[in-house]
Amino acid sequence: MPWEKAGSSMKSREPVSKCIHIIDKLDRIISVSESWLLFAQENQAGESCHPDKIINRPIWDFIDGDETQQFYEIILKNIRTEHKTVTLPFRCDAPEKRRYLELKITPIQQENIEFASSIIHEELRDAVKILELGIARSDKLIRMCSMCKKVELSENTWVEAESAVISLKLFEQSKLPQISHGLCTECFKLGMSEFEKTFT
Numbered sequence: 001m002p003w004e005k006a007g008s009s010m011k012s013r014e015p016v017s018k019c020i021h022i023i024d025k026l027d028r029i030i031s032v033s034e035s036w037l038l039f040a041q042e043n044q045a046g047e048s049c050h051p052d053k054i055i056n057r058p059i060w061d062f063i064d065g066d067e068t069q070q071f072y073e074i075i076l077k078n079i080r081t082e083h084k085t086v087t088l089p090f091r092c093d094a095p096e097k098r099r100y101l102e103l104k105i106t107p108i109q110q111e112n113i114e115f116a117s118s119i120i121h122e123e124l125r126d127a128v129k130i131l132e133l134g135i136a137r138s139d140k141l142i143r144m145c146s147m148c149k150k151v152e153l154s155e156n157t158w159v160e161a162e163s164a165v166i167s168l169k170l171f172e173q174s175k176l177p178q179i180s181h182g183l184c185t186e187c188f189k190l191g192m193s194e195f196e197k198t199f200t
């Protein structure tokens with residue numbers, strides 16, 4: 001592995017493989033690329049990333065949080081009526097990695113829509129335990145932004161997960177809280193400005 005030091009930067013793999021999935025006009029997933037499955041596998045999704053468990057399922061099963069779903073509903077509706085492509089930045093972090101991606105959502109034939117995401121940049125960090133899958137969780141909830149993966153400390157204050165661990169003293173707790181998803185103020189604004197640029 002050429003990257004060992006926590007916090008160091010690295011370029012995304014070359015050539016950048018795009019993860020692609022396509023939904024039909026009823027928002028059901030009708031195809032996923034090999035790279036999409038590999039990426040899901042690498043991120044410990046395990047069995048749930050087998051094509052049999054994905055094909056024909058509504059895209060909404062894979063988008064966490066009401067606000068994020070509403071946000072995508074508006075975007076998809078407009079993409080279908082206006083036939084325009086929307087590009088959004090988002091994060092898909094692993095416990096030990098900040099991963100910056102770009103998602104391109106493009107209308108294709110028969111009201112189908114293609115989602116193509118590619119990694120723009122990755123940064124290593126000390127593993128953030130709260131992002132690990134399959135660990136015991138308490139009944140407490142913390143809110144994470146679906147797009148930038150920041151955690152809400154108080155109203156309108158969102159910080160990186162590693163800062164939240166310190167501010168909320170999560171390392172002192174025997175069980176970590178559960179994560180619910182929402183949209184932070186900045187991502188909501190950014191999304192809306194992208195939306196207006198494209199559709200108005």
Ligand SMILES: [Zn+2]
Nearest residue numbers: 145148184187
């Ligand atoms: Zn955000």
